[in-house]
Amino acid sequence: MGGAFGDILARARAGDEAAFACIFRDMQPALLRYLRVIAPEAEDLAGETWLQVVAGLTGFRGDERAFRAWLFTIARHRAADAGRSRNRRPTVPLELSEAMEQPASADAADLALEAVSARAVVGLIKLLPREQAEVIMLRVVADLDFGDVARIVGKTPGAVRVAAHRGLRRLAELAERAGVTQ
Amino acid sequence: MSGPDAMHGEMPGFFPGRPGGERDEPLLDMIFDRRPLPPGAPPEMHDLARMLAAVAGPAELEELAGEATALAAFARLAPPVGISPAASRSARHRLSGRPGRARLPMAAALVTAAAGLGSIAAAYVGVLPGPIQQVAHVTVGAPLPPHGSSHRPAALANPHPSVIRDPGTAATRPDHSAAPTPVHGSTERHWPRHRMLVLGPAPAGASCIPWPSPSQSAVKPSPTPSAVKPSPTPAAVKPSPTPSPPVTGAPAGATQSPALPDCPYIPGSVPTQVAGLPGS
Numbered sequence: 001m002g003g004a005f006g007d008i009l010a011r012a013r014a015g016d017e018a019a020f021a022c023i024f025r026d027m028q029p030a031l032l033r034y035l036r037v038i039a040p041e042a043e044d045l046a047g048e049t050w051l052q053v054v055a056g057l058t059g060f061r062g063d064e065r066a067f068r069a070w071l072f073t074i075a076r077h078r079a080a081d082a083g084r085s086r087n088r089r090p091t092v093p094l095e096l097s098e099a100m101e102q103p104a105s106a107d108a109a110d111l112a113l114e115a116v117s118a119r120a121v122v123g124l125i126k127l128l129p130r131e132q133a134e135v136i137m138l139r140v141v142a143d144l145d146f147g148d149v150a151r152i153v154g155k156t157p158g159a160v161r162v163a164a165h166r167g168l169r170r171l172a173e174l175a176e177r178a179g180v181t182q
Numbered sequence: 183m184s185g186p187d188a189m190h191g192e193m194p195g196f197f198p199g200r201p202g203g204e205r206d207e208p209l210l211d212m213i214f215d216r217r218p219l220p221p222g223a224p225p226e227m228h229d230l231a232r233m234l235a236a237v238a239g240p241a242e243l244e245e246l247a248g249e250a251t252a253l254a255a256f257a258r259l260a261p262p263v264g265i266s267p268a269a270s271r272s273a274r275h276r277l278s279g280r281p282g283r284a285r286l287p288m289a290a291a292l293v294t295a296a297a298g299l300g301s302i303a304a305a306y307v308g309v310l311p312g313p314i315q316q317v318a319h320v321t322v323g324a325p326l327p328p329h330g331s332s333h334r335p336a337a338l339a340n341p342h343p344s345v346i347r348d349p350g351t352a353a354t355r356p357d358h359s360a361a362p363t364p365v366h367g368s369t370e371r372h373w374p375r376h377r378m379l380v381l382g383p384a385p386a387g388a389s390c391i392p393w394p395s396p397s398q399s400a401v402k403p404s405p406t407p408s409a410v411k412p413s414p415t416p417a418a419v420k421p422s423p424t425p426s427p428p429v430t431g432a433p434a435g436a437t438q439s440p441a442l443p444d445c446p447y448i449p450g451s452v453p454t455q456v457a458g459l460p461g462s
Contacts, residue, residue, distance in 0.1 A: 015260045017253060024252050029241035043248060050252040054259045121237040139214055140234045165210045172226045175233060 001026055005064035013058050020057075024050065027068065030141045031075055033122050037133050039079040049075040069148045072138060076152060124174050125167075132167030135160050 001008060001022070011019035031049060035042035052074050060070060125133045131153075138149040139160075146164070150157040209223055213231045304310050305318035308325050315327035 012256075012260075017256060017260075020256045020260070021249065021253055024249055025241065025246060028248065028252075029245040030238070032245050033237060047248050047251055050248070051255050051259075054252070054256045057260065116232055116236045118237050118239055118242065121233045124233070125237070136234075137237075141238050143238070164214065165207055168210050168213065168230055169206070171233070172230050175229060176226065 001064060005067070009060075009064075009067065013060070020054075023067075027071060029118075030143070031071060033118060033141050034072060034134075034137045035075055035079060036122050037126050037137050038076070038130065039082055041082055045075060045078045045082055048078045052078070065144070065148065068142055069144055069152065072142045072144070073152050124171060124178065127174055128167050128170055132163050132170065135164045136167045136171070139164055 005023075008019045008022050012023055028046065028050075032042055032046050035045045035049075039045055049071065053071060060067065062070070125136060128136070134153060135149055138144050138152060139146065142149075144152070146157040146161050149164075150160045153160065155163075206224075206227070209219060209227045210230075212219055213227065213234060216235070219227055219231055301310075302318070302322055302324075305315060305322060305324035308315060308327065310318060310324075310327075312327040315324065318324035319326050
């Protein structure tokens, strides 16, 4: 949104629904893709995230980058809560768990047949270790610098940068194996 | 062949963290920064750049499916258009359910107003105790209490029989032999002042004498009361049909002083219409 974000945010804080819709359309795709990488219930978590954003919108102070960092921090917290809730549920039997993971592997193998779409790349990034996948999504999709990402995930910027580099190297190998790359 | 036996250039990228494994870092940083890669970059780097551009690309239609829900939440929770965020916060603070500091004075004011209106209504109905009804009569114009209808015992209804009397009724005259001698500083000295404050300014025809200042030795308590205090005899304190001169009831031997601004009613100088107080 660039320089217009301040005005749009001010209008949204004043109750302008169109301004809020503008912010939503700009950031929802990135939010959803990030959540699809770190949690299975991405759509529900995105809805909860926006609900919390709306509730705290009048108290927010900052520019677009700060807003993005705030939005993805909320989303990460919601995902962590959902993960804790999942862990409290009864465990899934081993054979069922393996059966559930099978389609994901099949999807990754079938990526060669698809065009290089956002969904296909998200499917590949999901195969990365969680830490690497998350920092790549926050750095690339959320468009945050390594400092902001480090604050969100609670690591040093250097550690985040190293994890992101390792993730990209691993992603290149996965893409080559899956035949996504040309 | 162990690690240290190999040259970094021979096994690039094999040992992460070593110089050979970090040669692609500038290219990876260029991909993260979305800067164009140099033409001589490896093809896998170009593939990575394309993939990351795709994942950060424009929205797909199904990704905006939650817009209606988010807008509904916004319409429900966001402040109405035109209201500043600060005002909205303030309004939510007021509606937060806390018994705000501003609510207690309002409740107290409401209770006070209700009690006041009830008292006034009771005064107009005439169900208040006699003295209070008398006060209500003077202050708000409520009807006078009926004579002898005091709710209090006679001894309490007129605690100062030597002070208030009906001059025309001998039966109601006080028993001066039993009444204590009025002494400057006693309660008898003060209660007319209270009544004056309640009743307001002296009515026309009321006698008023200057009250000596405490510094005047003539009014100080003395073992010989007759020399320093007003005579308690009815003749001396009974109001005259004609306006009493300022010296009426003046202490014997006391130097006449100019009237004080707040000129208190002194015992015996209470006008007759005030003498109709309950018990008089």
